[in-house]
Amino acid sequence: MNPAPAAAVPRLHPKARLQRDEVRGRDVLLYPEGLVTLNPTGAEILGLCDGVRSVADIVAALEQRYGASGLEQDVMSFLDGLGAKGLVIYGR
Amino acid sequence: MDAKPLWLLAELTYKCPLQCPYCSNPLDFAGSRFKHELTTEEWSRVFREAQALGVLQLGLSGGEPLLRPDLESLVATAQQLGLYTSLITSAHRLTQDRLAALKRAGLDHVQISVQAADAELSDRIAGTRAYRDKLAAYHFAKELGFPLTVNVVLHRENLHQVEALIRLAESLGAERIELANTQFYGWAFHNRDALMPTKAQLDAAWQVVLRERARLGSRLEIVWVLPDYHEQFPKPCMGGWGRAYMTVTPAGEVWPCQAAGGITTLTFENVRDRSLEWIWHQSDAFNRFRGEAWMPEPCRSCARRTVDFGGCRCQAFLVAGDAALTDPVCSLAPHRHVIDAAVTQVERAAAARVEPTALTYRAAPASRALAAKG
Numbered sequence: 001m002n003p004a005p006a007a008a009v010p011r012l013h014p015k016a017r018l019q020r021d022e023v024r025g026r027d028v029l030l031y032p033e034g035l036v037t038l039n040p041t042g043a044e045i046l047g048l049c050d051g052v053r054s055v056a057d058i059v060a061a062l063e064q065r066y067g068a069s070g071l072e073q074d075v076m077s078f079l080d081g082l083g084a085k086g087l088v089i090y091g092r
Numbered sequence: 093m094d095a096k097p098l099w100l101l102a103e104l105t106y107k108c109p110l111q112c113p114y115c116s117n118p119l120d121f122a123g124s125r126f127k128h129e130l131t132t133e134e135w136s137r138v139f140r141e142a143q144a145l146g147v148l149q150l151g152l153s154g155g156e157p158l159l160r161p162d163l164e165s166l167v168a169t170a171q172q173l174g175l176y177t178s179l180i181t182s183a184h185r186l187t188q189d190r191l192a193a194l195k196r197a198g199l200d201h202v203q204i205s206v207q208a209a210d211a212e213l214s215d216r217i218a219g220t221r222a223y224r225d226k227l228a229a230y231h232f233a234k235e236l237g238f239p240l241t242v243n244v245v246l247h248r249e250n251l252h253q254v255e256a257l258i259r260l261a262e263s264l265g266a267e268r269i270e271l272a273n274t275q276f277y278g279w280a281f282h283n284r285d286a287l288m289p290t291k292a293q294l295d296a297a298w299q300v301v302l303r304e305r306a307r308l309g310s311r312l313e314i315v316w317v318l319p320d321y322h323e324q325f326p327k328p329c330m331g332g333w334g335r336a337y338m339t340v341t342p343a344g345e346v347w348p349c350q351a352a353g354g355i356t357t358l359t360f361e362n363v364r365d366r367s368l369e370w371i372w373h374q375s376d377a378f379n380r381f382r383g384e385a386w387m388p389e390p391c392r393s394c395a396r397r398t399v400d401f402g403g404c405r406c407q408a409f410l411v412a413g414d415a416a417l418t419d420p421v422c423s424l425a426p427h428r429h430v431i432d433a434a435v436t437q438v439e440r441a442a443a444a445r446v447e448p449t450a451l452t453y454r455a456a457p458a459s460r461a462l463a464a465k466g
Binding site: 083 | 096146200203237241313
């Protein structure tokens with residue numbers, strides 16, 4: 001699967017749900033017969049995947065929030081990983 | 093050790109309009125042990141306790157869960173608790189209105205079984221006319237926007253249809269198809285010689301799976317549940333005993349897996365007497381095969397013990413006569429010869445074109461008759 005371009009608009013596949021796992025103090029992505037454990041950054045990226053923001057918008061939002069730069073590769077590889085599982089899809 | 097459960101399988105009832113001869117329900121499902129089903133309030137408490145214990149995934153199964161008139165209410169409770177809820181159903185007599193009501197209640201995912209790719213064979217295996225309802229229900233599920241899993245139990249009679257089954261799931265717009273080779277417990281163990289495929293059948297089906305996976309990519313997830321009698325090493329059953337998974341039966345017994353109730357050397361607790369938390373952490377049944385201390389040789393000194401956890405306790409009990417032995421499927425197990433003999437007998441019979449023995453269909457009268465025989 002090719003990596004998504006920066007202009008692509010990622011969103012969660014409808015089968016997946018972002019959920020707080022209170023018992024273990026973490027966020028998880030739940031889907032049919034499975035789950036992915038998220039670190040705080042991953043959960044934040046997915047929180048920004050609203051079907052409106054592009055990958056570039058999400059990177060910019062995170063870079064602004066943390067006063068950082070060069071986050072594009074990290075965000076893209078995270079989204080590509082979930083895209084390969086069919087949990088993140090592209091398009092408005 | 094993070095011994096908190098992630099999965100709860102709620103077997104809401106053992107009543108079912110289908111009679112599949114490989115049913116995973118206990119052979120004595122019609123007996124007094126399972127008769128007094130939990131009430132709506134009791135199930136709701138079970139779900140609350142499960143969530144507090146760490147459960148994130150809930151399967152509503154049976155028997156046929158649609159036979160519970162309070163299913164919508166149970167789904168709503170699960171939804172409020174944040175559980176990801178799957179309905180595991182035969183879809184018999186499922187209407188679009190009922191599925192829409194379940195959607196409104198917060199159901200996340202629908203898994204509908206089919207017994208074969210065509211109506212004639214599917215209905216013959218199900219022991220009832222069920223195929224038409226299933227096809228209708230697949231369409232309802234997609235129209236309502238549910239993620240959809242098509243589930244098929246594979247055996248000698250339908251393995252040749254793997255390609256047609258995958259194409260069916262594709263045409264329905266399903267997200268997943270679960271091709272579950274029969275695991276020999278319960279009714280399937282009773283019917284083992286008639287259900288077990290030949291190695292040649294399995295190899296041909298597996299080639300189809302590989303080809304179709306390459307063709308479909310992430311469009312359709314094809315899950316292939318291994319036929320473990322034909323494997324060299326055992327499956328990591330349930331990801332280990334009492335590590336992530338539990339089943340609650342219709343009358344409230346709590347088991348480490350769907351088949352564990354058949355291990356007669358264990359005593360199982362009931363949610364009517366104890367909290368789920370106590371049962372998970374304190375009960376003898378859940379602690380007996382946790383970790384590695386219980387393991388015999390060859391598991392104890394084997395590098396694979398952290399991979400397969402000694403395999404399946406139910407299989408050790410059924411085939412080797414002792415739940416504390418190495419899974420006899422393992423090529424290193426002292427009882428592997430029993431598995432080999434069963435496989436060889438099937439191969440010989442197939443080569444000689446001997447008709448397999450008649451299947452015993454899963455039904456209440458057969459269940460009572462088998463229970464009476466002991």
